[in-house]
Amino acid sequence: MTNREITTLKWAPPIFQGQVRDLGVRWALEEAGLSYRERFVTDAERHSPEYRLRQPFGQIPAYREDDVELFESGAIVQFIAERHGLLPANPPAHERARAWMFAALNSVDPPIIELGAIDHFAGSLPWEIERRPAVVTSILERLELVAAQLEKHDYLAGEFSAADILMITVLRALRHTDLVSRNPVMRDYRDRCEARPAFQRALAAQLAAFARHAPDKAA
């Protein structure tokens, strides 16, 4: 019986299937060869006081392992990575890889989150039409700076690491655009990471869970 448990959404709209943030946690566990249990929350349950004791923002994923109770996909992936060899062993490279983890979430993700708000959560409001080009420019600039790091190495920390898990899961939120594909270095980087068997298993597991909970069963 595994002692690892991921809590995620029971169901998500098709456009978010394949990018819900438990993906990175599943991927890290798959890279480490570790099994896990799944636990599902409905939209109503994730905003309940009980769930907020575990996940203060009512978001997913949440994670349990023995007496450790975690939230934030970045923190969970880091926790798994440190315990199970998904970061370089050499201290300067180890710290540099962890810096890339924070960079994915605090330097690359914010304009991608803003683009998601424009593209998925409203209609074609005047402000969105006016704002979108600047957000796209900001994303493309950041992708170019990430690509500059990938010209000499296949992965952010040289070897594959948890930094790539977080960067790729952040970039998944651009799937409805061609922004990653426009940059050949980033396109190849994404394809190289997503071709990993552990990524494929993680993605299949997320999609299978959503398929099992079709809307009529998701309450």
Place this chain on the structure above:
Amino acid sequence: MTNREITTLKWAPPIFQGQVRDLGVRWALEEAGLSYRERFVTDAERHSPEYRLRQPFGQIPAYREDDVELFESGAIVQFIAERHGLLPANPPAHERARAWMFAALNSVDPPIIELGAIDHFAGSLPWEIERRPAVVTSILERLELVAAQLEKHDYLAGEFSAADILMITVLRALRHTDLVSRNPVMRDYRDRCEARPAFQRALAAQLAAFARHAPDKAA
């Protein structure tokens, strides 16, 4: 001679003085009682290829300690915190505090970054006027969820920790608004953290550096 070096901006416009991201790194070092050297880059220098080898996004701060070369304020504060006791020792509490570090940067910061783009980097464009209320609502909702965690404890991880350093430095970017002060729990939390002598020393050091490099010398 100290082996710790923070690289930050030579100068920043007055509205950003007191919230430039080296503040959290200085604060962590002050809490730990550690000395550091300062190194300054101009706006031109931070976009140079040389600097990008250290900081891929041309941002500040960057940090050096012995053979460790780091970027991203979250990663730097975490590095200092782990080595110098700014996180709870007990493993579940330690991991929970690190989750709050990621929460500050990936769940609380993004809408604050978006508000900054609206309030500081353009004029009163139609899209900004239309978008701003929704961004403010999103920030207020998140502040309320953070406040819920602070009702029983003075600090995010129970005791003061690096999580508070990152949360407060994120919230500093709301200084031009009353959004934090509107929530009494958050206002008291901010005031409690900012009253710490280590915070005051860090803030004074940042402001003193900017004052030494008045615009005519900053070129």
